Amino acid sequence: MRISIAQFKSVLGAVEENFSTAARLIAAAQNSDVIILPELWTTGYYPTPVENFADKDGERTKKFICAAAKKFSVNIIGGSAIVESGGKIFNRCYVANRRGEILASYDKAHLFSFAKEDEVFSAGDKISVVELNGVKCGVAICYDLRFPEFFRKIALASAEIIFIPAAWSLKRLTPRQILTKARAIENQIFIVFANSSGKSEIINPLGEILAESGRGEEILTTEINLDERKEIIKNMNLLADRNLNVD
Numbered sequence: 001m002r003i004s005i006a007q008f009k010s011v012l013g014a015v016e017e018n019f020s021t022a023a024r025l026i027a028a029a030q031n032s033d034v035i036i037l038p039e040l041w042t043t044g045y046y047p048t049p050v051e052n053f054a055d056k057d058g059e060r061t062k063k064f065i066c067a068a069a070k071k072f073s074v075n076i077i078g079g080s081a082i083v084e085s086g087g088k089i090f091n092r093c094y095v096a097n098r099r100g101e102i103l104a105s106y107d108k109a110h111l112f113s114f115a116k117e118d119e120v121f122s123a124g125d126k127i128s129v130v131e132l133n134g135v136k137c138g139v140a141i142c143y144d145l146r147f148p149e150f151f152r153k154i155a156l157a158s159a160e161i162i163f164i165p166a167a168w169s170l171k172r173l174t175p176r177q178i179l180t181k182a183r184a185i186e187n188q189i190f191i192v193f194a195n196s197s198g199k200s201e202i203i204n205p206l207g208e209i210l211a212e213s214g215r216g217e218e219i220l221t222t223e224i225n226l227d228e229r230k231e232i233i234k235n236m237n238l239l240a241d242r243n244l245n246v247d
Helices: 015-028 059-072 142-146 148-156 170-187 226-235
Strands: 002-007 034-036 075-077 081-085 088-096 102-107 129-132 135-139 161-166 190-195 201-203 209-212 218-223
Touching (some): 002 015, 015 059, 059 075, 059 102, 102 129, 142 148, 142 161, 142 170, 148 161, 161 170, 170 190, 209 218
Parallel strands (some): 002 034, 034 075, 135 161
Antiparallel strands (some): 075 088, 088 102, 190 201, 201 209
């Protein structure tokens, strides 16, 4: 599977400019199987008051992602956007297939209280796993990475890859680099971390870096071999070896 991360730092509150940048980068990465955008790419992280920038029911974001996916026949993990739905504000990711159909959405479950996300967003309460090109793919958003039990739920839902749109500060780069490797190793999955601030990366189930970006705008592309994961699990199946009888 050929995966591309469209890494860019959105201009805060400049919605039109950000959509234009995303369109240009998707076009540049069109020869991929999956393209992933960063967290809150439509607005930047994050303008206030958020309700003034919220996409009502995600209509504009969904229309854009679906049109691009269909035009280039590519699956798109649509980063995330500020979405107003049912009177609440969510940090929401949409996933579109090659036919330009929305397969799923995911609302960020763990809200970063340090940045007061919990005061403006409502938390999601469900994991999201979809099939793209016959591969089961999970979605998490940024701060979710710090919660191993959340990733284990996605892994137990048979995800082979977890895609993570993020706006992770490079001031906290070291723990993030450790966490992406840890989540990959302990769940024996591929991790695709798309960070607006740079240093995006793609990690294999052994915790090895397959590709890593710089800090500026960039298309980071690599091929991942799903058979590699099968061979790793064949030799050492961590999920099967769990002892669930420990108090």
